[in-house]
Each structure stands twice: as structure tokens, then as C-alpha cells.
Amino acid sequence: QPGVGLENAISYNRNLVKHVNSGKGTPLMPNRTFETYVFSLFNENLKPSTSERNYGLFKPDLTPVYDVGILRKQPAMGPTAPVAPSDGGRQWCVPRTDASDEALQKNIDYVCSSGVDCGPIQAGGACFDPNTVRSHASYAMNAYFQASGRHDFDCDFSHTGLLTSTDPSYEACSYSLEEKMLTEKSTAAAKCGMWGAVVRACMAVVAGGVLLI
Secondary structure (H helix, E strand, O other): OOOOOHHHHHHHHHHHHHHHHHHEEEOOOOOOOEEEEEOOOOOOHHHHHHHOOOOOOOOOOEEEEOOOOOOOOOOOHHHHHHHOOOOOOOEEEEEOOOOOHHHHHHHHHHHHOOOOOOHHHHHHHOOOOOOOOHHHHHHHHHHHHHHHHOOOHHHHOOOOEEEOOOOEEOOOEOOOOOOOOOOOHHHHHHHHHHHHHHHHHHOOOOOOOOOOO
């Protein structure tokens, strides 16, 4: 496919990120911060064409294909997962007091569709009561935080999450501190959520955004 390639993909996506972060806004929303998503985050080997299989910023093993300016600094040895807190400090992820029920419901929907076990907040589960959005979100957000590796950014949830050293467990409802690896599919979904919080709103990368390997 003429006119597409690695350099074009890098240029297109870097300029997109730069524009989003500039605060210049769009023609309909000048001088305003807007949200955008980059399509797509991961290469997908089951797509029908070479181009479609290589839209991603990351390979399936989470190593970057190229950096568009949203990566955290990587160790000298290469890309590895950030180290989770190891100072013995026990941390849980809970909703901020000013987070709306609407935002918290979105967090619940996201977490429960990403591979995290939400059984305890279903009817009959140990954490179903009190049957409120905030209570259910508190359990779900913490479960996601623990399962993803307990990094600070895993409790961001578009600025609706807060880390606490106070155990929110109550009665028969236990908030886990156990780290569990998500499946590859749900890990990808988790990373999408993470980057969605950094570079937010839906915009398909076309033309220059196509990456050929």
C-alpha cells in the first residue's frame, strides 16, 4: 500500500498526541482540552490484511512498536513492567469522595468486562451489600488494581480512584491484596484503559496511521 509505513505512522500519531496536549483544542472547541483514543493500541494477528494486523502501538507481549510520546521511561535492559510497591505498605484502591455514581458505574462496567472476577459484588456475593454503586465500585476498582500489579496508574480510573492504606474490608467482604495476572486478552484491555486515561476520545488513525512491518 503506497504512502504508508513506519515513519508516517510515527509522525501522524506523535503529532496527534502533541496536538491533544497543546490545549489548542479543535475548530469546534478552540482552546479546550479534548479527549481522544489512538486506534489501535495492539497489533492483532487475526485481522485480514497486513495493514490491519499492524495498526498497534504495542505488540501482543506489550513491547512497544514505536513511541508516540506517551510511554513512561523504560529501564536500560528494555521494556519491563513497572515494579509494584515493595516497601511493605499495603494499599487498596477506592473511589474518590467526589466521584459521581455515573463515573463509578463506568468503572464497574470496565473492570468486570476486562477479566477481573466481579462475582463478589453480584447478587448473593459476599460484597453485594450494601447494594450501592459506590460500594460495588470500591470492590471492583480495588480488584482491578490488585490484579494489574498495584501500580499507581492502575488506580487512576480517569481521576476517580484513590489509593489508601486503610483496609476497606468489612464483615464477610474481603478486599484482596493478592496479585493475579490477567489473561492476555484482559491485560490488553487493561492497558487500553490505562492509555485511554492518558490520551482520551475516539479517533481512528487512518492513512498515515497505518503501520507496515
